[in-house]
Amino acid sequence: MSRGFSAEFWDQTWRGGHGGSAMKAMPPHPRVLSETADLKPGTALDVGCGAGTEALALAQAGWEATGVDISEQALEHAAQRAQAAGLDQQVRWQVADAVTWEPEQRYDLVLSCYAHAPIPQEDLYARLADWVAPGGRLLLIGHLHHHADRPEEASTTPEQAAAGFGAADWEIITTKEEIRIVQKPDGAGVVLRDVILHLLRR
Known part of the structure; x- marks a missing residue:
């Protein structure tokens, strides 16, 4: 990969550079x-959770959520947000590198x-x-x-993302491309082209 996503890189991001304030x-x-929305809440693991937005939403919906991120700076924001929302007992945070870390349970x-x-x-x-x-x-x-400041390997397509999931072990629930516009804090709109893949393990 043309550049690494190290803990130092992400800590800098969440201190405000590279769009961290907006995120x-x-x-x-x-x-x-x-x-x-229609799933029965259980245990949830949000990998690369950043400031915890999705993990907190899952906890609010009744999931026993764990957020994992390589950046201690990001998880400091996440813990502060959990406390402010009264969810600090419903979600836990783990500083870890998803490339080498192994969870103690399945989710x-x-x-x-x-x-x-x-x-x-x-x-x-695949991990x-x-x-x-x-x-x-x-x-x-x-x-x-x-x-422009991310390597090509940080993107994917629905076909590439789904290629590693065989029908014997996985049922595809959703696979699609989707365009959406998000508003930054300064009011500017950003166009994002997303890849969404939702699978059920048989």
């Missing part, structure tokens, strides 16, 4: 809310929403798939395009 203010991804829902690591997205997704319990869900949301 802290973003609402939960609408696809996370819609794809999980009913494993989520990756714009998580990047110093390996191709498809390799990251996350191992952490899904039988009958559990894997929800992946990635970038269809790559940003």
